[in-house]
Amino acid sequence: MDKQFPAERLEYAIGCLRDYKQAKAPLEARLEEEELWWQLRHWEVIGSGGAEDENAPTSAWLFNNIANKHADAMDNYPEPAVLPREPGDRKDAEQLSRILPVIMERCGFEQTYSDAWWYKLKHGTAVYGVFWDNELEQGLGDIDIARIDLRNIFWEPGVRDIQQSRNLFIAHKWDRDLLEEHYPVLRGGAVDLIDVLTERRAGAGEKVTVIDWYYRKDGLLHFCKFAGRQVLYASECDPSYQERGWYAHGQYPVVFDTLFPIEGQPVGFGYIAVTKDPQGYIDKLGRNILETSLMASRPRYFAGRACGINEEEFLDWSRPIVHVEGAISEERLRPITPYPLSPAYIQVQQMKIDELKETASNRDFSAGSTRAGVTAASAIAALQEAGNKTSRDMIAAAYRAYAQINTLCLELIRQFYVGTRYFRVTGEGGGDFVSYSGQGIRGARRPVFDIRITAQRKNPFARVSQNELAKELYKLGFFRPELAGQALGALELMDFEGKAAVRTYLNKQLEVQQREEQKLEQRE
Numbered sequence: 001m002d003k004q005f006p007a008e009r010l011e012y013a014i015g016c017l018r019d020y021k022q023a024k025a026p027l028e029a030r031l032e033e034e035e036l037w038w039q040l041r042h043w044e045v046i047g048s049g050g051a052e053d054e055n056a057p058t059s060a061w062l063f064n065n066i067a068n069k070h071a072d073a074m075d076n077y078p079e080p081a082v083l084p085r086e087p088g089d090r091k092d093a094e095q096l097s098r099i100l101p102v103i104m105e106r107c108g109f110e111q112t113y114s115d116a117w118w119y120k121l122k123h124g125t126a127v128y129g130v131f132w133d134n135e136l137e138q139g140l141g142d143i144d145i146a147r148i149d150l151r152n153i154f155w156e157p158g159v160r161d162i163q164q165s166r167n168l169f170i171a172h173k174w175d176r177d178l179l180e181e182h183y184p185v186l187r188g189g190a191v192d193l194i195d196v197l198t199e200r201r202a203g204a205g206e207k208v209t210v211i212d213w214y215y216r217k218d219g220l221l222h223f224c225k226f227a228g229r230q231v232l233y234a235s236e237c238d239p240s241y242q243e244r245g246w247y248a249h250g251q252y253p254v255v256f257d258t259l260f261p262i263e264g265q266p267v268g269f270g271y272i273a274v275t276k277d278p279q280g281y282i283d284k285l286g287r288n289i290l291e292t293s294l295m296a297s298r299p300r301y302f303a304g305r306a307c308g309i310n311e312e313e314f315l316d317w318s319r320p321i322v323h324v325e326g327a328i329s330e331e332r333l334r335p336i337t338p339y340p341l342s343p344a345y346i347q348v349q350q351m352k353i354d355e356l357k358e359t360a361s362n363r364d365f366s367a368g369s370t371r372a373g374v375t376a377a378s379a380i381a382a383l384q385e386a387g388n389k390t391s392r393d394m395i396a397a398a399y400r401a402y403a404q405i406n407t408l409c410l411e412l413i414r415q416f417y418v419g420t421r422y423f424r425v426t427g428e429g430g431g432d433f434v435s436y437s438g439q440g441i442r443g444a445r446r447p448v449f450d451i452r453i454t455a456q457r458k459n460p461f462a463r464v465s466q467n468e469l470a471k472e473l474y475k476l477g478f479f480r481p482e483l484a485g486q487a488l489g490a491l492e493l494m495d496f497e498g499k500a501a502v503r504t505y506l507n508k509q510l511e512v513q514q515r516e517e518q519k520l521e522q523r524e
Contacts, residue, residue, distance in 0.1 A: 005224065005231040013213050013224070014196050017169050020154035021197060027267065028151055031123055034272040037062065037279070038122050046280050057286045061353060062279040065362040066121045066271055072391040073117045077110065078399055079456035080406045082449045089447040092440045096413070096449065099436055100406060102423045107136075107145050116147045116257065117398070124270035126257040127153055128401070129170070130408040132247070132416055140419075143412050145405065148254065155266065162266045168252045170212040171197065174227075179208050183232050193228040214252050220245030221252070249411035257401035259394065271360055278356040285349040292341045300336040307332040361390040399453040406451045414441050473502070484510040 036045050040058040080100050084093040104110075116126035127148040136142040148170060156165040176193070180186045186193070194201050195209045210232070213224040217236060223246035224234040235241040247253060258268040303309065308325030309332075326332075356362075417438030425434050441447050473479070478487040484506045491503055 003237050005234040005237055007229075010224075010226060010229060010231060013167065013169075013211075013215075013226075014229070016156075016167050017154055017196060017211065017213075020156065020167075020169065023157035024154060030269075030273070031151060034123055034270070034276075037272050037276050038066070042276070042280065042283070046284070057283055057290060059279075059282055059286060061282060061356050062272065062275050065275060065356070065360040066118075068362055069121050069271065069360075069391060069394070070114070070117050072388065073395055073398065074114060076395050076455040077113065078402045078453045080402070081452045081454060082406075082410070083452055085448050085450065089441075089449065092447065093449055095434060095436050096410065098425045098434055099421075099423045100409060102425055103143055103409060104145070107143060109145050112145055112147050119147065119149075120257055120259050120270060120398075122270050122272050123150065124259045124262075124268035124273065125150060125266075126401075128255045128257065128405055130253045130255065130405055130412070132412050140421075141416060143409050145409075150267065153254070158264060160264055160266060162254060162256050163252055165252070166215070168214040168254065170214075170254075172210045172212065173207045174210050176206055176208045179210065179227065183227075185232070186227070186230065191228065191230045193230070196228060214246070216250070219250070221247050221250045223247075247411070248415045249408065251408065251411075253408060255401050255404045255408070257398055259397075275356050275360050278352045278359065281352045282349060282356065285345065285352065289341065289346060289349065292338065295338045296341075301333055303334075304332050309333060395455075402453050403451040406453075410441075410449060410451075413438050414446070478502070479505070479509070481509040481513045484513055 033045055036042055040060060040063065043056045043058070080097065082093045082096040082100065084090045112128070116128060120126035127150060129146045129148045131144050131146070132141060133144040134141040136144060152171045154169040154171070155162055156167065159165050162168070185191065193208050196211065197209055208227055210225060210227045213226065215222055215224070222235045222241070224236075225232045235246040256266045258266070259270050260274070261268045310323045313319045313322045413436075417436065420435050420437045423434045423436065425432055477483050478490075480487075488503065488506050488510065491499065491506065
């Protein structure tokens, strides 16, 4: 850096960070509690039970609901398609459509996507960070996409859109020795590092909180990294970024993917917040039912003080004979009859289980099981599709967030892909190599692209349904050349995946049929 970062600006940033953290305290408390529910440690939250209480059951209805929703999401893993807005940008759009999945694969996005979905389903919001990392690709630099814990990101209270926040802070934990190695100015304890979030001094060998601060100045997005009150880097003091900003696109490099939104906040709430109440009652009722069952299954007796029974022999079931003094009668020893448990309480527990399932849209047929004698595969598939409305809605919202991620990736390609890069892409025809430099989308004319997201993978039921549709079309004669014209007319009234491929095939068959008819006319 050519110049020193102003100390008063840094103090302003630290003050904002503390205010943001204080405003976010209720959210952080909720995250801690929900994590206990996810780990089946909710008796620590409910109270009147705990790990030491052997009669505190932990059923996993809530866990199963989230696991099923996660499976639905991963069955429809997204794939981007870049669409041009002008004819001259078609070539760049085709190349970008092929290399974006490769970039995602390089940075392990599938695992990031999976982790983000777990977090989103539990806590209501997944945060993706889309950064440029100069150390990737052997120093050449490349795009890095990471999931950010909500506890480590801070924004201005009261904003609905994260891009409207005055400042954005992302906290990271570094080992002090690694931090001093990376930033020589800190070596040998030259700087007294105090955690600005906790006011705690970091000693040797301890973790140090490093803050990434993103802010806008003069219409540009700038970046400042600091630890304690020591600035480690500031883009506005770097000649390479003073005039253009840290990222040329001018957006905070984060995308918030929200499940159930909260008005006036960029975050939402997840399935734990919705279903923890019925889950708590299920386990409370389960504990009472189990306690009653245990008491009823273990005989107990009223015994007079002078009953004359050898208690050691009486309690040892391996003894064939129990000695008593005097006559044996019910007056001396009488079994304790526990209070019988009414079936109504078991029914109440089942009602709470059904409530949790209905609230979470996690009905039996969504998991592959059915009731009322439904056994036909087509009927089960129809019920599943009808019951997956909420899953499809969640996945559509995730696709919108995924489109924003890809838009940020395109902007980073536009800014940083200066030299030619090579990518190995795969497809139905096998592997191929594509080169791209980003030169065509950089310069005075900046082409704009649209992102369309489709599902890369389909679940087995969707594949079965698609195959059945193909066989049904074949039986109806859709692929017979002499019926191509009629089939095209019927096709216009239909809507299914792969319709474009069927239309292309029928058009070719229609052309063949028309050429054959022309030849016959010429012969006649």
